[in-house]
Amino acid sequence: MSIVDTAKQTAQGLMQGALEKLVPLAPDSWIPGGVPDPLIARKHGLIGSPVSRLDGRLKVTGAAPFAAEYRFDNMVYAALTYATIARGRIAALETAAAEAAPGVVLVMTYRNAPRMAPPPAFGSSPGGVGPADLPILQDDRIHWNGQPIACVLAETQEQADHAAALIAITYAEEPSTTSLTGAKANGIEQALFMGQKLLNEIGDPEGALAAAPYRVDQVYRTPRHSHNPIEPHAATLAWIGDELVIHDASQMVSQQAQTMADVFGLKAEQVRLTSPYVGGGFGSKGLWDHQVIAAAAAKLSGRPVRIALSREGVYRTVGGRTLTEQRVAIGADADGRFQSLIHTGLAVMTPHNAMPEPFILGSRATYAAPNILLKVEVARMNMLANTFMRAPGEAVGTFALESAIDELATELGIDPVELRIRNEPDKDPISGLPFSSRHIVEAWRQGAARFGWDSRAPAPAMRQEGEWRIGMGCATGTYPYYRMPGAEARITLTRDGDGVRALVEVAAAEMGMGTSTTTAIVAAERLGLPLDWVEVGYGDSAIPGAIMAGGSQQTAAIGAAVIAAQGALVAELLKLAGNDSPLAGLSVDEVGCDAGGLAKLDEPARRESYASILARAQRDSVSATRPGSPPLELMHWSMHSHSALFCEVRVNAVTGETRVSRFLGSFDCGRILNAKTAASQFRGGIIMGLGMALMEETQFDERNGRIMNPSLAEYHVPVHLDVPEIDVIWTDIPDPHTPMGAHGVGEIGITGVAAAVANAIYNATGTRVRDLPITLDRLL
Amino acid sequence: MTPFDYARATDRADALRQGAATNIAFLGGGTNLVDLMRERVASPARVIDVSLLPGAIEDSEGGGLMIGAAVRNTALAEHAAVRARYPMLSRAILAGASAQIRNMATVGGNLLQRTRCTYFYDVEGSRCNKRAPGSGCDARDGFNRIHAVLGASEACVATHPSDMCVALAALDAIVHVEGPGGARTLPFGELHRLPGDAPDRDTVLAPGELITAVELPPLPLAARSTYRKVRDRASYAFALVSVAAAVEMDGDRIADLRIAFGGVAHKPWRATRAEAALRGATASAQAFRDAAAAEFADARPLRDNGFKPALATRTLAAVLSELTTGEAA
Amino acid sequence: MSLIVNGLEVPAPADARVSLLDHLREGMHLTGTKKGCNQGACGACTVLVDGERILSCLALAVQYDGRRITTIEGLADGDALHPLQAAFIEHDGFQCGYCTPGQICSAIGMVAEAKRGVPSHISPDLTAEVRLSREEIQERMSGNLCRCGAHNGIIDAIRGTVAAEVGA
Structure with a gap:
């Protein structure tokens, strides 16, 4: 028997054991006075147990198809040519040599591209997910160094790549801003994020800071980062009649289809976008120029197109996280209680997008202080549109905040864990709302005990083994709970012998987070079905609703939609059951699901299986589609995930090299739905945080705005030898105000990590590094 | 990649004969050349595959080791005599690249690796005297963390990226070369050049010259x-x-x-x-x-x-x- | 000219520019071998050639005439997964799954190297018998990047299966 089979049997065994208890239907909203999701009370089911990914077999055999692996008959390959100036116009464009090159089918530039509307920029309309509001290949203007300016289609990739290199371009350069100094000189503006000012002020923060007996006031800097999913961005697409079919790598499937429809003047249903497997995204797998260009070229040439960006192409056309300069100032009394918390600074963006890195978000609800100033300002540069990258805002914001707290702990002579606990707020310091679920103190206590925090040297540079100086550091991570509206779920039960199979369809994206497996687990538990009777459909714009793998909210969004659809499905089943059923006369509120059917909650013997209901009604299947309820819970509570992070580093006294030798993440993220995939999400975030702390930087040449390390050889991400065994634990305390009691787990992992590493390095060496990445030269 | 002809050299004489043409490149494991060709830093019209020429590690007459140019990096690093008598060489090789690349890369090719200067690699967008003589050097005032502090010139501040070569330089290795002008040997330290005003030339090899072997002299202290x-x-x-x-x-x-x-x-x-x-x-x-x-x-x-x-x-x-x-x- | 891919003889491409990777993916539709960087910097394209792991993106297909190439598609025995494939599932040695075929092929090649006695950069004694400690495996697998952060699961999967024989 294979491991997979064993896991399945185990899962089924667990399932059978759990079937003794009926689960009532869940509430469809979470408001004060409401009831929690009944699944929270179910302690012995699949939820929380370690379940292997249901798509694992396809992935380990190489059979899972990714975007660049679909094919159409008569397909051609695309290659792009990129601008080499930051701003200006194309003065001359010589394409004859490319057109004459072997195998070339089309050379498309602004001169012959079809007319297309600019994609609505992210945040500007409900379905708009364009990177910026710039037209794509519609005029001679250059807006960033790396902008695509020509597309070649050829019979083979080799021919297309070669021909693209034969296009000769002459530019008329115009003045540009590509340095931070220049951008600041041009003017700094208050940042707006999703239409809201990134500004909070309470009391007299500067006055309280000046008056505080203990204070820190420092500037922290973080560089540009690139997501670097191992799968480069790609799409395989075709016009079939007046329908555009796109096999894409997308974490926002429906929204991208809608935006493509907007660009080409189509109805939404004329764009079919599928994306069942995505080779990593981290915020980057959205709509960028290449899909639009490929669709235009396919239209112009009448041929299906594969566009698979080169790694350099990804760097030139897919934005990353922008740089920040942050000031954190904290004033505290002698007991360490914060009197003033100031977190302000600058992020850089472009004239054409709306993504100021919102690094103060994590500072809004983490610590209590009577006087608070949080503010993000922006300066603009002529560069590729920056975008969200794993925990946008919090990932870099927590570096500054949590480093400053470590510095304050040193000033005060208070243990940094204790200092954080001492400043726990009893309600949201900004909004005044109660917390929905906050158990960060438990996470700290459990983590500290498990990590052996009490063995940390109280002063820096006290431990050394051979060449290696050893230190420990800690930090808090935080990420909000979100639930975006727009999610729908369709549940279809189909008779299969004496049983039924369930198909749960959600327009969600799966990039490896485990979403499809978790959705199957939750649906199986709600419907009272074994896991392998449940199939999850996702990653397809033909599925109703719009869900996004972003903001760590997809699981909650799906969860609420599945609750709504299940309610409708049960109502339909009760209708179908009719007068001859043991369930006759019962309402939705009176029944629960278990063992493959419905039963009366207070009289479980009164029951009928789904298959029996369908059979009597002479139906093969029953289906219900419903949207999730509006996310009212967000109006009533301050909702966040938390982590307590512990790091041990070894810093080489000779070379300054840092190795992370131990790491523990202690998480408070509501109820964990799948112990196996959630642990992987935590570890994955932590490891990306280690990269951010120690090695990651997108090198942006300030002379001409060109990215100079567009390569996985020169942009360093952690390799196996950089990654220690990472311990993760969680409180597993359900949030009574969310579906399943769960919070998202995709982004919390990276938050706080860079600070935990920096703080450990300080403890090891006595050197405080406030600029990322902490490369060896800063520690010599 | 610019179109090119691929030919396998059947033996050393064949390689040299084919190598006498203009705009050729000898291909070893391909780990650097294929990348350079894909990035269009190199665009040979003809690629002569010398990776299948006999390559062995044998005791040399003088009591050292003679290493064929086609020997793979891994084979050299794992060779018992190298591990025991020249451990720095094993360690240098094993510190380089990844196991996959070491399995492909040849000794000869390793010697001819080109710099990792990112401006050198950026054919479209950057000036580089090594890649395009006379165009300028964008690295001098750009990102130059990996660049040279010794022996650089106004024209070029690039570094040589090889690990293996550092050990070979320390070991006083001898490079065996054959070309249109016949066979010759070079002390390892004379193979690579300082950039001066001709940074496009990494080595002193003449066109058509092929590295045939690297000889390690007997050097007891290397143990x-x-x-x-x-x-x-x-x-x-x-x-x-x-x-x-x-x-x-x-x-x-x-x-x-x-x-x-x-x-x-x-x-x-x-x-x-x-x-x-x-x-x-x-x-x-x-x-x-x-x-x-x-x-x-x-x-x-x-x-x-x-x-x-x-x-x-x-x-x-x-x-x-x-x-x-x-x-x- | 022909290559032997998973036991099947297939012609080499006519265009010498075609990499072994592209020949597998586009020419033979064997898309299990992944293109991550096409620069020799990520390891996603790792395949086994005569049992040795190499990067197929840096390999010109024509250069591999007559060689036996094993890809991820060639590892399972019918429906029975290779033990390492099964262990990757059990240990959650992946998230997105894109680097996975390369990690698995690389690990198989890595163990063969260890059994043959190839030391690593971090081996304390170059002449000693190779024992694959966790750290040794980490060093030897460092040519395979994973961005999802499945490193722990990958190493666990390898240690528990193919590396067990030469484990430390």
């Missing part, structure tokens, strides 16, 4: 040798600084030694000044540091690589301390 590489992550990264060193002690005096640095110059940098300062000297941390300081006295740091002299000094001191105190080699 006590090591290689230490310092880089931005724990593995699979090019060196910021590396040190290959071998030491023979006579009591507490250094009877003889070999030192070479990687990551600091346009060529593997044989530290002759440091060697001279230490040969016959009493081993001490101060002596090591002074010797390194002498070696880097002429260092010209750039914007981002000012840490290299200090890092090289400290790394050398640590390596020599390890070799002279008898701890782990």
